[in-house]
Amino acid sequence: MSKPILEVDNLQVSFKMSAGEVQAVRGVSFTLNKGEVLAIVGESGCGKSVTAQTIMRLVPTPPSYIKNGSVMFDGKHDITKLSESDMEKLRGQEMGMIFQDPMTSLNPTMTIGEQIMEGVRKHQGSSKEKARERAIELLNLVGMSNPVERLSQYPHELSGGMRQRVMIAISLACNPKLLIADEPTTALDVTIQAQIMDLLKDIQEKTGTSIILITHDLGVVAEMAQRVIVMYAGKVIEQGTLNEIFYDPRHPYTWGLLRSVPRLDSDSNSDLASIPGTPPDLFAPPKGCAFAARCPYAMKVCLEKDPEHFTASDTHSAACWLQHPDAPKVERPIEVGVRSNG
Amino acid sequence: MLTYTLRRLLYMVITLWIIVSLTFFLMKLLPGDPFGEAITKLPPESMQILIKQYGLDRPVWEQYLTYMGHVLQGDLGVSYQYPTRSVVNVIQTAFPASFELGIESLIIALIVGLFLGIVAALKHNKAGDYTASIVALIGISIPSFVIGPLLSYYIGVKLRLLPAGLWLGPEYRILPALALSLGTIAILTRMMRASMLEVMNQDFIKTAKSKGLSRKTIVGKHMIRNAILPVVTILGPIAVNVLTGTLVVEKIFSVPGLGNQFATSVLSNDYTLITGLTLFYAGVLVVVMFLTDIAYNLIDPRIRLGKGK
Numbered sequence: 001m002s003k004p005i006l007e008v009d010n011l012q013v014s015f016k017m018s019a020g021e022v023q024a025v026r027g028v029s030f031t032l033n034k035g036e037v038l039a040i041v042g043e044s045g046c047g048k049s050v051t052a053q054t055i056m057r058l059v060p061t062p063p064s065y066i067k068n069g070s071v072m073f074d075g076k077h078d079i080t081k082l083s084e085s086d087m088e089k090l091r092g093q094e095m096g097m098i099f100q101d102p103m104t105s106l107n108p109t110m111t112i113g114e115q116i117m118e119g120v121r122k123h124q125g126s127s128k129e130k131a132r133e134r135a136i137e138l139l140n141l142v143g144m145s146n147p148v149e150r151l152s153q154y155p156h157e158l159s160g161g162m163r164q165r166v167m168i169a170i171s172l173a174c175n176p177k178l179l180i181a182d183e184p185t186t187a188l189d190v191t192i193q194a195q196i197m198d199l200l201k202d203i204q205e206k207t208g209t210s211i212i213l214i215t216h217d218l219g220v221v222a223e224m225a226q227r228v229i230v231m232y233a234g235k236v237i238e239q240g241t242l243n244e245i246f247y248d249p250r251h252p253y254t255w256g257l258l259r260s261v262p263r264l265d266s267d268s269n270s271d272l273a274s275i276p277g278t279p280p281d282l283f284a285p286p287k288g289c290a291f292a293a294r295c296p297y298a299m300k301v302c303l304e305k306d307p308e309h310f311t312a313s314d315t316h317s318a319a320c321w322l323q324h325p326d327a328p329k330v331e332r333p334i335e336v337g338v339r340s341n342g
Numbered sequence: 343m344l345t346y347t348l349r350r351l352l353y354m355v356i357t358l359w360i361i362v363s364l365t366f367f368l369m370k371l372l373p374g375d376p377f378g379e380a381i382t383k384l385p386p387e388s389m390q391i392l393i394k395q396y397g398l399d400r401p402v403w404e405q406y407l408t409y410m411g412h413v414l415q416g417d418l419g420v421s422y423q424y425p426t427r428s429v430v431n432v433i434q435t436a437f438p439a440s441f442e443l444g445i446e447s448l449i450i451a452l453i454v455g456l457f458l459g460i461v462a463a464l465k466h467n468k469a470g471d472y473t474a475s476i477v478a479l480i481g482i483s484i485p486s487f488v489i490g491p492l493l494s495y496y497i498g499v500k501l502r503l504l505p506a507g508l509w510l511g512p513e514y515r516i517l518p519a520l521a522l523s524l525g526t527i528a529i530l531t532r533m534m535r536a537s538m539l540e541v542m543n544q545d546f547i548k549t550a551k552s553k554g555l556s557r558k559t560i561v562g563k564h565m566i567r568n569a570i571l572p573v574v575t576i577l578g579p580i581a582v583n584v585l586t587g588t589l590v591v592e593k594i595f596s597v598p599g600l601g602n603q604f605a606t607s608v609l610s611n612d613y614t615l616i617t618g619l620t621l622f623y624a625g626v627l628v629v630v631m632f633l634t635d636i637a638y639n640l641i642d643p644r645i646r647l648g649k650g651k
Contacts, residue, residue: 056552088556089554091554092553092554099545099552105545
């Protein structure tokens with residue numbers, strides 16, 4: 001495989017609040033290869049959005065600050081150390097972002113055209129006519145009908161799905177090497193979700209851009225991602241290829257996540273499984289494993305010591321003491337890790 | 343757009359009609375009459391002649407109809423205080439000074455107020471924010487009858503930098519315009535600051551940043567235009583307030599404006615001048631509000647009226 005487009009190493013991001021420090025991201029490491037789609041999954045507040053926005057340095061500082069770690073982009077820029085003006089050159093040009101809520105992510109007082117052309121003109125210094133051509137091309141790419149007409153429309157004249165298409169067009173304006181999609185379908189209704197995911201997949205195939213897909217929807221993950229990172233309480237607790245995570249998950253939290261997805265083949269009378277409890281307070285993260293308090297398999301060591309990553313294969317690792325050679329063998333819940341027979 | 347404008351015009355006329363009628367009848371309920379103390383010294387025959395001349399002997403409804411008839415022809419009647427001048431003439435001579443003073447103070451207030459508001463928001467919780475907030479606090483808590491004399495005395499009399507009063511050359515405009523604008527500056531600063539802070543946290547600002555735009559572009563193109571919307575709404579009433587003259591500032595700096603006229607007209611029961619001025623004020627108000635709505639339309643595409651209507 002060619003050299004990675006993104007190498008995140010031991011990234012720690014904290015928010016300074018009047019009540020103390022919130023450790024939103026507590027040592028996250030992963031790599032993203034060129035042309036790869038990597039999914040980051042986890043529940044709300046697990047630090048996945050902060051991680052993604054830190055890659056583009058979009059988290060407002062203060063209150064947030066990068067406490068430790070590095071983010072190497074394209075093998076040459078360490079994002080954590082770049083000046084703001086250097087960041088401006090990377091943002092939009094080399095990396096683009098799609099946000100969660102298309103209803104609020106577009107400027108209500110500017111036309112769609114202006115909003116797409118803005119980045120093109122800034123980064124490529126192109127003339128108005130050229131930027132306009134590019135905008136039309138982009139709107140075609142994201143599957144909007146009558147692109148010429150759309151240019152002069154305002155966001156409120158478009159539906160949510162259409163707006164998300166515009167957002168995607170904006171993020172793709174300068175052919176970025178990296179696209180970060182922060183829950184791109186969460187705010188859309190189900191039929192539109194599928195359309196947007198198809199579009200992203202299609203674009204990925206056409207442009208070969210690397211994508212980080214942040215979501216808590218495992219269905220979305222299965223559809224698109226090649227590799228998956230599971231985050232919990234600001235840490236990566238398991239990572240692996242799509243098949244490894246879906247069919248051979250190692251961490252009890254991943255089991256819980258997978259069990260909480262409704263399945264066609266499950267007994268329709270049974271309740272959907274949930275993970276009891278709430279994530280820990282990141283003002284004062286626990287000493288041991290952050291998931292221990294909610295974990296049905298927690299052992300004494302889990303409360304005392306944070307587990308390291310135990311590798312299951314070259315691509316698969318999980319931060320759980322159950323993976324330790326001396327740990328008792330536990331039975332994985334039956335619904336998880338079984339390929340359904342059709 | 344045309345039907346909208348026509349409908350608005352109709353409403354404006356109806357509003358004005360209601361205001362004139364209300365003022366007309368309420369005024370008739372006031373104790374006393376326009377001729378005041380002097381009347382008692384007049385022989386009763388002369389008084390009869392006066393009352394007849396002004397039509398005050400006829401029933402109120404008849405007076406009303408006659409008055410309305412005249413108003414429709416653009417004649418607001420003759421002032422009781424200045425029997426040689428028509429109300430229209432009084433407005434024509436006094437309004438320009440008030441209008442000029444108002445425009446000047448409005449421009450000062452807009453520039454300073456919006457600037458301070460934007461700075462305060464961008465430097466949220468830093469020195470710039472505190473400075474702007476203090477200016478705003480001072481502006482709101484010190485009334486113009488305090489700041490006016492202070493400016494007049496210290497800058498006009500003590501330091502002799504600018505004229506302390508009167509309304510002659512351009513340099514005479516500065517102090518009254520400053521005194522009048524202070525309150526407006528304060529309101530605009532606070533509004534703009536709050537509005538900017540809200541816009542800064544909007545998602546689309548993050549989108550703009552993710553496009554790699556510079557901070558200058560983000561503030562200029564994305565923040566200010568959105569933040570100014572709520573400010574435009576309150577601009578209408580503010581503009582009318584400062585345009586139609588303010589009694590206090592005009593008195594302090596001896597500006598021959600409308601505010602002065604209004605006060606004396608009420609004190610002397612000058613029926614025609616009171617209704618005339620009220621009608622004029624109301625007229626300015628509805629026109630400015632209409633202009634504000636149009637401005638709002640231009641800035642905010644969401645409320646822009648359907649095309650081709």
